[in-house]
Amino acid sequence: MSSFDDSEAFEAAVPLSQRAMSARSAPYLDELNPAQREAVEALDGPVLMLAGAGTGKTKALTTRIAHLLHSGKARPNEILAVTFTNKAAKEMKERVARLLGQPVEGMPWLGTFHAICVKLLRRHAELVGLKSNFTILDTDDQLRLLKQLIVAAGIDEKRWPPRALSSIIDNWKNRAWTPETLPAAETGAFDHHAPALYAAYQQRLRTLNAVDFGDLLLHVVTIFQKHDDVLEQYQRWFRYILVDEYQDTNVAQYLWLRLLAGGHKNICCVGDDDQSIYGWRGAEVGNILRFEKDFPGATVVRLEQNYRSTAHILAAASGVIEANQGRLGKTLWTAADGGEKVRLIGHWDGEEEARWIGDELEAMGQGTRGQRPIGLDECAILVRASHQMRAFEDRFLTIGLPYKVIGGPRFYERMEIRDAMAYFRLAVSTDDDLAFERIVNTPKRGLGDKAQQKIQVAARANGVSLVEGARILLAAKEISGKGAKSLAELLDGIERWHTAVLGAAQPVTDDDAVIEEGLFIAPRMPGGKPISHIELAEIILEESGYTAHWQNDKTPEAPGRLENLKELVKALESFENLQGFLEHVALIMDNESDDAEARVTLMTLHAAKGLEFPAVFLPGWEDGLFPSQRAMDESGLKGLEEERRLAYVGITRAEEVCTISFAANRRIYGQWQSALPSRFIDELPEAHVDVLTPPGLYGGGFGAAAQPVRSDLQEKASRADVYNSPGWKRMQARGQARGMSQPRETRNVVIDLDAVSSFGLGDRVFHKKFGYGAVTAIEGDKLEIAFERAGVKKVVAKFIVPAANADDVPF
DNA sequence: GCGCTCTGAAGTAAT
DNA sequence: TTCAGAGCGC
Secondary structure (H helix, E strand, C coil), rough: CCCCHHHHHHHHHCCCHHHHCCCCHHHHHHCCCCCHHHHHHCCCEEEEECCCCCCCHHHHHHHHHHHHCCCCCHHHHHHHECCCCCHHHHHHHHHHHHHHHCCCCCCCCEHHHHHHHHHHHHHHHHCCCCCCCCCCHHHHHHHHHHHHHHHHCCCCCEEEEHHHHHHHHHHHCCCCCCCCCCCCCHHHCCCCEEEHHHHHHHHHHHHHCCHHHHHHHHHHHHHHHHCCHHHHHHHHHHCEEEECCCCHCCHHHHHHHHCCCCCCCEEEEEEEEEHHHCCHHCHHHHHHHCHHCCCCCCCCEEECCCCCCCCHHHHHHHHHHCCCCCCCCCCCCCCCCCCCCCEEEEEEEEEEEEHHHHHHHHHHHCCCCCCCCCCHHCCCEEEEEEEHHHHHHHHHCCCCCCCCEEECCCHHHHHHHHHHHHHHHHHHHHCCHHHHHHHHCCCCCCCCCCHHHHHHHHHHHHHCCCCCCCCHHHCCCCCCCCHHHHHHHHHHHHHHHHHHHHCCCCCCCCHHHHHCCCCCCEEEECCCCCCCHHHHHHHHHHHHHHHHHHHCCCCCCCCHHHHHHHHHHHHHHHHCCCCHHHHHHCCCCCCCCCCCCCCCCEEEEEHCCCCCEEEEEEECCCCCCCEEEHHHHHHHHHHHHHHHHHHHHHHHHHEEEEEEEEEEEEEECCCEEEEECHHHHHHCHHHHHCCCCCCCCCCCCCCCCCCCCCCHHHHHHHHHHHHCCCHHHHHHHHHHCCCCCCCCCCCCCCCCHHHCCCCCCCCEEECCCEEEEEEEEEEEEEEEEEECCCEEEEEEEEEEHHHHHHHHCCC
């Protein structure tokens, strides 16, 4: 069967209007600037589009797709357009549709590297020893598998944790090394065991008919390398190739692209070497730096006109990035003038910094700075490491400032979601051993390590799946008592759900078309009437006892988890069946909840790439934290340069106001440490920076300032030579030259602890964590307080102050 | 088999 | 400091 059956079927379905447009003019071209237009119109041959931050990269890319279609160069299904994230793919789809004025269901090959590879691999799975209905492992499955292999190899899993092995293997896969092609010199710092474990792992995956994320690319590259006929098929089929964020590609992706573009070389790579921040994840900046060598005669277009930020912000960003070596070189410029300089401020410590930013956010909302009011939802705080977020969360909780954190555990990575998914996976295919392992004792069924080991042994001895092994074990009465009963129930359940998934004996098929067209017959409980896959999901969660498990759980997270389960079931609505859902979820992670309340966004610099905000705060610019000591230790100059690019990414997220700050002292792992301002601060061009006076730091004379009361420890930390660093001295000089504004009055607060028990019912009070509230009951030294944000809580009186003194809370 | 306590490590993260 | 995972006692 030809691999292109469904695509060819599609060809016939492409609306005529879409194919016969070439004769007409292309009005969308008029909306481009000269550089963008050049990048769009150079349709044939290799093109490198160097697109600086905020220069309309997506616009150029999507217009290029529209132009390819419009000019009749390619049909929608002959264009391969790859992105890194689902979000980017979705946005691209929407924007192409808008340009064309009609939906683009017809772009089956617009997607992430991984999504496209899944499609390719399902068609040619047998070429790498897999069946086309292979499962895609998540990180948890992967780690469990590796752990088993490490234990089986008799290696001390404490010295060599599965995580370490996993990252070594990921790294190798990123470089497109299979166990067979792994260079002998690569031992992976895992004693010399890693290569053998890698081979064992791949073997195990094959047995399980499973792949991990790295395999998706690796297997396809292997197929392309070993099977010329297959490769040529696709080289012909994908007439035009477009790649987004090319600077983020790893070796495997690079090879994949080079193989596919090998024939016609109609490849357009879009990227920005200055925004390459994923080297630690396997990305090779070299790929983009080398493009012209890989594709001689390539057209190189630079997009340098920035439509996002003020001139000061751009100049500051340029000043920083210029310190990097080996750039392809771009200079951003803007037609707009005016705007505020980049603001720079130093603080005593991390808490002070958080407090100041909190105040600043409130001031911005009021427009009290003499600028237009900037709402919370227009502001973002971008940090280097996620643990920096804590100080802000604490502060914002205290003052009741709404915030949202981007990042952290994603919906589909949460425990309860993974558990539920494992049940679904088992229902779809009962030989999914990893899913079985995950849920065999969740909820608790009295099947601990020992029972599970027996099942493993039985399964392996008979060469069957764990579910089968368990069945054999039960039949042989090798398991007894409570465990046996609950295991039997579980097995019955799995059998029943599986039958339901199969519906009226409809065979499971791996054919895309069948899945996509929803040709599955509705599931049906044994002997009963057909039910929807949504009902089936609910039944599974109910009968397995999983829902009850969380209902009986008394921990504060339990309600949230139940809520997530409901959401999961709801997510099923947009799919035809469980199979389609599982396929989708294996590759997709996002779960964006939109809410009405305006909130400031807290996220890492990495997460912020590609986004923009009117006001951006960049706290924690201290040497060691940013640039990160670890990055520099591990990767030397290369690491430092990547950190610098991160700084560049951070600054260029800002449209109107960019505020950089650092703290002289910070508590790290419970220890006070002092730090020097980041070397990147020295690299900010002075003409574009406005140094703000930090509250309480300067006082009447430098160094002798009336400083807030501090502990001895903090006092000691402050004596470090912060004040001798070049950055600090320059800040000093700038501040004095401009005439410093009056420092804010310092607080020297003494709280009379004896006086605090004198609260009365109804008093409005304040608590550091819970914020404002009213006293509803008094029991000795404990107060019951109805907090405005945190609800009713009992709190010891000494942690409470009258609301009027909220600012004075010293603890 | 389950749950509590101690110990050790601590980064950024999409698919 | 905080969190996860291992080990130990019931």
